Amino acid sequence: MDPDRFRTIVEAFGADPERWPEAERTAAQAFLASSPQAQQLLAAEQDLDALLDTVPAPAIADQSAGILARLPVAEPALIERLTDWLIPERMSFATFFRPALAAALPLLAGIYLGPMINLTDTETVNYWDEEVYLLTLEDSTEVQMP
Amino acid sequence: MNTADESQLVRRVSQGDQVAYRKLLDAHLPAVTRYVQRMLTRPGDTEDIVQEVFLRLWTQAAGFDQSKARLSTWLHNIAHNLCIDLFRKQKRIQLTDETGDSTGGEEPEVVLAATNRSAIVRNALSSLPERQRSALILSYYQGLSNRETADILELSLPALESLLARARRTLKQELQQEPEQ
Numbered sequence A: 001m002d003p004d005r006f007r008t009i010v011e012a013f014g015a016d017p018e019r020w021p022e023a024e025r026t027a028a029q030a031f032l033a034s035s036p037q038a039q040q041l042l043a044a045e046q047d048l049d050a051l052l053d054t055v056p057a058p059a060i061a062d063q064s065a066g067i068l069a070r071l072p073v074a075e076p077a078l079i080e081r082l083t084d085w086l087i088p089e090r091m092s093f094a095t096f097f098r099p100a101l102a103a104a105l106p107l108l109a110g111i112y113l114g115p116m117i118n119l120t121d122t123e124t125v126n127y128w129d130e131e132v133y134l135l136t137l138e139d140s141t142e143v144q145m146p
Numbered sequence B: 001m002n003t004a005d006e007s008q009l010v011r012r013v014s015q016g017d018q019v020a021y022r023k024l025l026d027a028h029l030p031a032v033t034r035y036v037q038r039m040l041t042r043p044g045d046t047e048d049i050v051q052e053v054f055l056r057l058w059t060q061a062a063g064f065d066q067s068k069a070r071l072s073t074w075l076h077n078i079a080h081n082l083c084i085d086l087f088r089k090q091k092r093i094q095l096t097d098e099t100g101d102s103t104g105g106e107e108p109e110v111v112l113a114a115t116n117r118s119a120i121v122r123n124a125l126s127s128l129p130e131r132q133r134s135a136l137i138l139s140y141y142q143g144l145s146n147r148e149t150a151d152i153l154e155l156s157l158p159a160l161e162s163l164l165a166r167a168r169r170t171l172k173q174e175l176q177q178e179p180e181q
Helices: A003-013 A022-034 A036-052 A062-070 A078-086 A097-115 A122-137 B003-014 B018-040 B043-063 B071-096 B108-112 B117-126 B130-141 B146-153 B156-177
Strands: none
Touching: A003 A022, A003 A122, A003 B108, A003 B156, A022 A036, A036 B117, A036 B156, A062 B043, A078 A097, A097 B003, B003 B018, B018 B043, B018 B071, B018 B130, B071 B130, B071 B146, B117 B130, B117 B156, B130 B146, B130 B156, B146 B156
C-alpha cells in the first residue's frame, strides 16, 4: 500500500474500513497505523462521514398494496376460460343449464356443418350413371324372345 | 433469503405466481424505496418509479439472469436507470418552460426545512450530479458492495472509485460554503 493508493481509497469510500475494498483492507489499515499523513487524510474523511450520517433513513410508506393492485393480470388460456364457463366458482340459476348447453354444442355444430359436407362417393355415382346410360343405347332387338 | 431461494422465487414469479412475488416485494421494497427517495425530491416521483421497478419484476422476471447479478443489484439497476430517465425528462421540461423556477424541482417545504444540518447535507446531496449522487447513495447508504455499485452504474471499479471521490469532493466543497447553523 502506497500513500497514493491509500488516498484514493479513503477519498472514494470514506473513513470506515468496512467500506474499503476487501482485498486491500488489511494493507490499508496497516498503512494507516504507521503513517501520520494517512491519519490526517482519514480525519478529513471522518468529518464528511459524520455529516453524511446526520441524514436519517427516509421514512417509507408501504406501497406494496398499491403495487399488487396494479399488477396486470394475465389473460387465462382458452381451456381455463372454457372450464371456468362450464364450472364457475359461483353457481347461479343460469349456470345450471350450462352442462346441457355444452353437451348440445356438438349437435348444433353437426346440424350446421352437415349440409356443407358431401360424404357421397361422386366417382361411383358417375360410374353407375354412365352404365345406365350405355345400357339404354344398346340395341334391344338383339335379345331373343322365347 | 438466500440466493437459491430467491432464484426459485423469481422463477415462480415468471410463471405468474403472486405468492412468490409478494415475498420478493416484501424483501426488496424497503431498500429500493429508500434508494429512490434519496435520489429524488418529489414524493410522487418516488412512488411512480418504485411502482415501475416492481412492475418490471412482475413482467420481466423471466429475463433476470441470476448468474450475472443478485436480484437486489438488478432492481437497483432498474431504479437507477428510471431515475436518470426522469432527470433527463425534467431537464427537457425545464429547458422548454421558461417560467419554471430555478430550484430544480424542489418542494418549497424542502427549501424551508434546510435549517438544520441534516437538511443541509440532504440538499447538498440533491445538488450533486445524478451519477455522483447515485454512486454515493448506493455505496454509502444502501450498503452495496463496490462490485455491485459498479455493476449498477455500468462502470469499472477504478471508474467507480473516481466517481465516488468526485462526489465526496463536491460535497465537501458544497458543505464548506454553507454557513454554520
